[in-house]
Amino acid sequence: MPPSEYISREENVVQALYCTHHNWLNTWLRSRLGNAADAADLAQDTFVRLLQRTERFELKAPRAFLRTIARGLVIDHWRREEIERAYLESIAHLPEALAPSAEARVSVLELLEEIARLLEGLKPKVRKAFLMAQCDGLTYKLIAQQMGISLRSVERYVAEALYHCYVLRYGTHG
Structure with missing residues (x-):
């Protein structure tokens, strides 16, 4: 069987949505974020979320559906930025010898994001x-x-x- 026969109906739907609406979604995200790189990342993440869905979906209003998913990703993005900004401000006064390593900062930020998700x-x-x-x-x-x-x-x-x-x-x- 050729690989294309292994593609599920949902993957075909996502592929069609991607081809039809990716540029629009990317532009919409860029207008919200003011940053082309973040917009491109979140546009991709939107379609990844669709691929990860386990339930079937029928779309009568695909742009509204995509915008709903993307809006949640934008909110998550802004929350991560806010958490990171607050954390970096809190450690900015530390002497260099006491400042956490880059790896420790990443670990702490991941933990803070998880806590924020738990408490939201x-x-x-x-x-x-x-x-x-x-x-x-x-x-x-x-x-x-x-x-x-x-x-x-x-x-x-x-x-x-x-x-x-x-x-x-x-x-x-x-």
């Missing part, structure tokens, strides 16, 4: 209380005072955040 589903107050407890090392009492909420609310928020992370990590609700 939380309500802002829950996320804030959790970060104040875990990252700032504040007691629940201090968090309650600083946030202007009850001690019980802080306990509930931190427990909710921990449970949220547990479910995301282990994929179980029980």
Whole structure:
């Protein structure tokens, strides 16, 4: 059998979408990002996401579908840039001897991105209380005072955040 016979229906659909809409998507992304290289990367990532989908899809509005996927990738891209900028600012004051190596910076940034993904589903107050407890090392009492909420609310928020992370990590609700 020739290799083309091994190509699934979904791969044919993605190939057709790519040929028909890649240039449009790349232009749309460039207008959002202001950077041709990032736009090209995210356009490719959009089609890779389509290839990785396990469910079948029928497209009545392919550009809207592609734009939805690409918009999520743009948001992820901006979040990564924001995390990287904040991290680099936080280590910029360190003496050269104490500055992390390039490899360590990459590892820390990957970890920070994973943490951000874990926490993105939380309500802002829950996320804030959790970060104040875990990252700032504040007691629940201090968090309650600083946030202007009850001690019980802080306990509930931190427990909710921990449970949220547990479910995301282990994929179980029980």
